[in-house]
Amino acid sequence: MKRIVLLLTALVVGIGLCPPATAAAIDTNAVVAAWLGSQAGIRTMTADLVQTRKLKALADPLVTKGRLWFEPPDRFRWELGVPAQTIVVRDGKDLLMISPRLKRAERYPMDGSAKGPWTDALSLLESGFPRDAASFHRQYQVRSLAETNGVFEVRIQPVSPGARRMISGILLVVGTNGFRLHASELLLADGSVVRNDFENVRLNATLETNTFAPALTGDFKIVEPWKKQP
């Protein structure tokens, strides 16, 4: 689960870099500062995505389309596959992982009461949109910054060793013009790579009320793996 949360968190963090901005600096601190400065105006965001998984086990990459909804600070919905094969929804307190094909959903509490592998990831999630440089640097180290073909390639790494065991690094591809996020790339511990390319990004659109509260019909089996037995 920790890995799931980390993966999602990294994606969300990456998304957080996508708002339009006008700064155009190649200095690492300046780029990050400019990006952070552009976060305040975001109320919602939606985007289409293409996820490419280059796994060691497969000779060829797997490509899947999907969609993302986000509302700061801690609500998001992530769908992979068309129609959706996997849906991950967080509405603040809980995180739901839904498998429509298997009619199964897993609920994880995200209220901070639980401890374990996902604690670090939780803190990352809660600061999905870092509002200032201090909170950002508490969670990520900026390893490198390069400018090529009109984009910044920012390589960051989770500060948390636990998180780093799962995701050894994150690459953010941000447009030099307005800091628009083009892609994020997660380097997993076994060398596999998961890349998300974002399209049709829309900011501050009105979202449907049930976006972060999917209705699960009665034939869904809901389990709570973290719930302690009395």
Added chain:
Amino acid sequence: MGRGPQPDGRIAGGPGKPVTRRRSTWIWGLAVLAVLVGGALRLRFDADVLGLLPSDLPVVHGLKLHQAHFGSAHQLIVTVSADDADAATAAAKAIAAALGSEATLVRRALWQAPWMQDPLSSSEFLAWSWFQQPEAEVRRLVARLQPDSLPQVLVEARDQLAVSVSPAELAKLSYDPLGLTELPGAGLADFEQTQRLFGSEDGRFRIVFVEPATGKIGFKAEIAWLASIQRKIAQIQETTGFPRDVRIGFTGGPVFAAEAATGMERDMTQSAIGTLAIIALLFWTVHRRWRPLLVLVAALGMSVLVTFAFGALLIGQLNIISIGFAAILLGLVVDYGLVAYQEHCEDPDESVSSLRRRIGPGIFWSALTTAGAFLLLNLGGLPGLAQLGTLVGIGVMVGFAVMLFGFLPLAGRPTLPVPSSRALAERQAGPFWSARLHGALLFAGVVLLGLRGLPSVDHSQNSLRPRGSAAYAEMERVQARLGQPEAPLFLLTRGASAQDVAVRLGMARRALTVGTSNHLVSSFVLADSWWPDPAMQATNASSLRGLVDAWPRIRSSATAAGFSGESLALADGIVRNWSNGLAQARMSWPTGAVADWVFHQAAAKDADGWFALGLVRPGIAGTNVPAVLDMPVGEGSILTGWPLLGEAILLNVEVRLRWMVAGIFIFLLLCLWGAFRNWREVALGVLALAASFVALLAIMRFSGWSWNLLNLMALPLLLGTGVDYTIHVQLALRRHRGDRRAVWRNTGKALILCGGTTIAGFGSLSWSGNLGLASLGQVCAAGVLCVLATSLVLLPGWWSWAVGSRWSVVGKGEQAVNSKPASIYHARVWSFALIAARRLPRSVCQGLCVAGARVYRVLNPGRFAVVTDNLRPVVGAADVDRQAARLFTNFGVKLCDLWRYEAGLPVQDQFLELTGWENLQSAVGAGRGVLLITIHLGNWEFGAPLLAARGVRLLVLTQPEPGDGFTEMRRGARARWGIETFVVGEDPFAFVEIIKRLQAGQTVALLMDRPPAGSGVEVELFGLPFIASIAAAELARASGCSLVPAFIPKTGNGYAAHILPAVAYDRASLNSRPARAALTGEILRAFEPAIRKHPDQWFHFVPMWPKPAASKEQ
């Protein structure tokens, strides 16, 4: 051992077998040496906590099997924690690598599951496991890999790899796209679950499991092995240069054993030395003499050593509880030495042998009851405590012998310490100023219990744990960091063969499935997924052979679906192992790293068969431990585990404890009744114990102590030891006629000294390394303190209120309980005795009477004390106990002869001697009437038939006998011999009739040494005031009769009648009472030589002296 040194330097041995002291000393010395050497050779220490517990309990038996057979019980757990996960991982890796290279020390050191290091190494174990699966599962696998279904399987695997957000699922599908690791109920083969045993999920806490190179070894070797490992890790720490925040901890079987063993050594030495120091201090405070102090310490040391050796010979090995016997023993045994020395101080001139004879029996019975109370622990159902009880029981008796035959002769002749002014002031004050305070505290205790309730009962096994154990703390840390707050339960399945175990594992699975539906079990893992099952192997062989044959096709399809060779490597290995297995005539257990680790954790074999280990986690209803214990788990399986241990043992102990306490309570009631023969004093004894128990409960509640497995046994111990205080105090109150200050001066201080040492003995266990033993020591020490305080402070007041009026100083008109005749002196008893005497041969009758008299003496210490008080002025303190004991025996003989006489049987042949007949003839010849005066010496009733046979008719004066018909019965018996009985009673005119008879020249017999109330006068006998009957002098004055003293003692096998010359007197001078009193004294003193010659036949069982033993005691 029962012979004391004599003044001539010899020891009185058996009759006709004198043994020199020197020779005897050598014999005893060699015997003790032999015991010590034998004990030392046989002595073993058992540091295993399970050694304390009853093996017949399935939970204990199961845990012992687990400890004995499974590697996990013996592996060292090295914990590595750091702020940074990478640092923790690096350190754990380095430690495992370094220890793994120490082949002489370590069999295996793992910092991660074996398959994590080399995932492909698990292929052998997975292949083996598929052979053991149910046929349906294998068929399902075969079906999934058929040409028509395989493409769909591969597509689904790719699709899931594309959309899954679960890293675990991604990893699994990446390296097992065909689902060959999907074994139902995989247990330890559930690789993801098992890896969690090796560290916390944040990675900052890691565990290295270290298996010793050899199996279970002795605790000393285990300590040495642990030290070697710790040194090695310290070296790694230095050479590798771990970051500062890396912390290394140790726990697991070897650390527990090492801690327990060092705790045993500490308990043995520290508690015993502490107790000895307190004893020495108390002794010095009271006596301030070096020689007896040093001898006392040496005697105590000898007692412990000999007990140690006896214990070793008898028991073989001492455990972590029984090792605490030394401190308890010291606190108890020293009492015998203190009492003996205190008595010696009272009369320094008394010889040691005499002193030993005098006080030995009392101390012996006290030691025996104490030993009995401790030996009762053998019925408590806890072998650890039973050993403790046995050792203390043996030690108390050994200590009794050492103190009386070793300490007492060697302590030297004591001198009385000069009391300080403060001590004198204390003598004036006594402890009674504190009665109100004590009462108030007791009341406060009752209120506290009312408000806050009784002390709780700890149902856990915590009392078996060592105190301040770093190993336990580290184990709790491991459980917390791994997210396993509660240790799992073990399911041990045993069978004569592997096949038997396989069948029984099936039964266990079915039983546990039922338990799951009942919510007693939340989950369980059994070894049946990989346990060898030849039947399954044969059934699955053909299916798996088909897959081996089809593997080129399957592999080709997977490659075509895009799966790399890397993703199919595990499947390649599994198929290769299937092929190898199918090539064997009979499959042998796999031997690879993964299989070896799994089997070492969950499979074992001994000479009797095979064992499989499963893990069970209790469900919602699992908090009801008794229900879990009663849950069926299938034939041949035992459900056990540390979480069940406390409750299981407590259930067992509670049942036994009820019976023990009930039994000892009845025993105590009998003891109290035997001591007092008075229900009020018995009730007071019980009340004092009850009040003490309430006080103890209040102390426990106030201090936050709880009852547990071990300290529950304090109840019978406290009852057994505490009752002594209530008896001592009440008997002292009797002796001192309710004078509480006198009781405090004598008995009180002695009890405080003895109680203080007992409290010190128990109290020193409070620092024991074992929590249970410490709590037992605490509760016992507090309990003894409560009983002591209640007995000394409250009991005297209660006694004065409830029974004090029945005891008083003689001469003030109040009767003491023991101033009454014995309750068996009754018409019915007498009637029955006459029938028996008439029908039984004399020898049989005499034997029964003597035995009865001796039993009566033992059961009536109060009556014995009265007799000793009566005889002390005659024989002196040195010989009084022996003479008193002989008196009881002689009284048995006398009773036999008396009953035969009153039954009408001939007694003439028993008269062996008659002296002074001329004295009687002369008196009769004078014609003034004869008053034949005698005392309660020998068989005085025999005088009547003797005189009757010689033609002298006798009128016997008596007091009314107690009860209805008794007087008439005895009157009739005498009449049979032609003897007239005149009952004096309270008729004021009775003496007129007697005077008339005397004046008529008749012979009248009168006993004068036990006057009825109001008819006594104080005279001097043996130089002390004595109350004698003035009747003889009164009758002499009134009638002018001759006063002829006579007595009939037993000599040899018969009796001798002695008639003394008549006592001359001047009738005219008897008008004044002082003159009559003087004549009374003169008559009585005529018997002094006879009494002195036959003190053991001067039969008085009620107090005779106005100021009896008190004069001697002080």
